[in-house]
Each structure stands twice: as structure tokens, then as C-alpha cells.
Amino acid sequence: MARQEKTSYDLSEAEQRDLVTLIRQGKALPEKYRFILFKDKREIELVWNGKTRDVCTTVLPFQTLEHIDEPRTETKAQEDLFDSRGRQLRGWTNKLIWGDNKLILSSLKAGALRQQIEDAGGLKLIYIDPPFDVGADFSMDIEIGGETFHKEANLLEQIAYRDTWGRGADSFIAMIYERLFLMSDLMADDGSIYVHCDWRMNALIRSAMSEVFGESNFINEIIWKRRTGVLNQSIKLGASTDTLLFFAKNSERYIFNQQFVPLL
Numbered sequence: 001m002a003r004q005e006k007t008s009y010d011l012s013e014a015e016q017r018d019l020v021t022l023i024r025q026g027k028a029l030p031e032k033y034r035f036i037l038f039k040d041k042r043e044i045e046l047v048w049n050g051k052t053r054d055v056c057t058t059v060l061p062f063q064t065l066e067h068i069d070e071p072r073t074e075t076k077a078q079e080d081l082f083d084s085r086g087r088q089l090r091g092w093t094n095k096l097i098w099g100d101n102k103l104i105l106s107s108l109k110a111g112a113l114r115q116q117i118e119d120a121g122g123l124k125l126i127y128i129d130p131p132f133d134v135g136a137d138f139s140m141d142i143e144i145g146g147e148t149f150h151k152e153a154n155l156l157e158q159i160a161y162r163d164t165w166g167r168g169a170d171s172f173i174a175m176i177y178e179r180l181f182l183m184s185d186l187m188a189d190d191g192s193i194y195v196h197c198d199w200r201m202n203a204l205i206r207s208a209m210s211e212v213f214g215e216s217n218f219i220n221e222i223i224w225k226r227r228t229g230v231l232n233q234s235i236k237l238g239a240s241t242d243t244l245l246f247f248a249k250n251s252e253r254y255i256f257n258q259q260f261v262p263l264l
Contacts, residue, residue: 011036044210046177048170055181056106062097062113101128102175105182122188124255129196130176173204180212190253192219195245202243213247219254220246 011019022029097104108117117123176195183193193213197205210218222244248254 044207044215046173046204046207046211048173050170050174051177053181055178056102057110058103058106059111060099060103060107061111062107065098102179102182105179105186109182109185117186122191122249123183123186124188124191126183126187126191126193127196128179128183128194169201169204172201173208176205177208177212180208184212184249187249189250190255191249192254192256193247193249194222195247196224196242197245198242199239202245206245209245209247213249217248217251218246219248219251219256220244222246 019029019033108114187193193209195205195209206218206221224242224244225240226242227240
């Protein structure tokens with residue numbers, strides 16, 4: 001009789017007794033059992049207070065506020081797809097949707113437009129520019145016509161930031177994490193996602209993206225130099241760059257269009 005090999009999921013009798021005792025006492029299990037008992041092994045994981053994989057399931061109807069019709073050259077091939085005004089009659093069309101992106105993503109995931117997204121093969125390209133974890137400071141300098149104007153944060157911006165993700169890094173990364181899960185579910189197999197961030201949160205956001213999309217689907221960390229020179233600060237070197245994190249849904253299938261043609 002062949003000897004049965006012990007697998008990594010088998011527990012010794014002592015380990016089984018310990019687990020039963022801990023469960024009956026209502027105590028937390030040692031971390032090692034998480035990887036022994038459950039097959040959901042994550043290559044990369046970021047942990048924070050209140051972490052959950054539950055995502056928003058709200059489905060809201062979209063109301064059309066305005067149509068923008070672009071003139072098109074009428075051909076026989078287009079007659080069945082566009083009307084005389086250039087408006088697309090069927091299939092997926094470009095859409096500008098206004099609202100909270102979490103509610104929009106949830107509605108796209110489980111609402112009436114999901115089938116259209118599926119028929120189109122999924123979302124091919126996602127770019128997000130979330131608010132950086134900077135506290136409630138939404139003030140900024142804006143250059144218009146050679147003049148610089150200072151914009152102060154309005155009351156709505158301050159309240160929205162404080163109530164939604166203004167309670168530190170835990171609430172901020174939880175906000176990003178839930179949206180990344182919703183986006184991942186909507187992406188095409190050859191789709192790509194770019195996330196714009198700065199030095200405050202780029203390490204945490206990359207860890208969250210590695211967990212959601214898989215570290216093997218990380219393609220590029222793109223550094224954007226947004227100012228010339230370095231700020232002269234007395235206690236540190238000034239920040240002059242932002243980061244674009246580029247992940248694919250599937251690193252073997254994603255689409256990338258060459259940005260330039262080499263000169264011979």
C-alpha cells in the first residue's frame with residue numbers, strides 16, 4: 001500500500017485541537033492558519049483597520065441630461081449605426097457620466113449598461129486621478145493668461161473630504177481599494193489602468209493595486225516631472241514629481257500603442 005503524502009493543508013492532531021479550542025473561546029486564529037486553511041492566497045496584501053472586500057452594490061438609473069451630436073460623413077456602412085444627425089442608434093457610445101464614481105461603477109457593474117459593456121468586451125482603458133491624501137487642503141494656484149490666482153477650498157470640498165476619506169491613511173486607502181475592485185470587474189482582458197498619485201500615497205496605492213490586479217500585471221511606474229528645479233526647503237528636498245502606476249488586467253494580452261517611431 002502506497003504511503004499517503006501529507007499536504008500543506010493537513011493539520012496535526014495537536015494543531016486541530018488548538019484550533020477547536022481557540023474557536024470555542026472566540027479568539028483570533030494565528031496568522032499562519034490563514035494560509036494553511038484557505039486557498040485564497042494573495043501574493044501581495046496591504047492591511048489596514050476595517051479592511052473588507054465588500055464593495056458597493058447600489059444600482060442607480062442614469063438620466064440623460066444632454067446629447068452632443070458630432071457631424072459624420074454618411075456612408076452605406078454607417079446608415080444602420082447612425083441617424084441623419086450623427087447620433088449612434090445602437091451599441092456602446094461614449095458617455096460622460098456625472099456623479100460619485102463609486103456609485104457609478106457599482107451601477108455599471110450590476111445595472112442595465114453592464115450588458116453593453118460586456119458586448120463591447122469590457123473597459124479597455126481606465127485613468128483615475130484620485131484626491132491625494134493631503135488633509136482638507138484643496139487650495140491651489142492657477143495660472144491664467146500669465147497671471148496667478150489663488151483658489152481657496154470651498155465649504156463643500158472641505159466637508160466632502162473630511163466625511164469621505166479625511167480620517168487618515170486607513171480611510172483613504174479603503175476608498176481607493178473598493179473602487180479598484182469595481183474597476184477590475186469591468187475591465188477587458190486586454191485592458192489597462194493608470195492611477196495618478198504623489199509621494200504621500202504611491203507606495204500604499206501600488207500595494208493595493210498589486211493585490212487587486214496581481215503583481216505580475218504591474219507594467220510601469222511612470223514618473224511625471226511637474227515642475228522644473230527643486231523647491232528649496234530647509235529640512236528636506238522638495239518634491240517635484242508625481243507618479244502614474246500602470247497595471248494591466250492581463251500582462252500577456254494588454255494593448256500598448258507605441259508612442260514614437262525610431263528614426264533610422
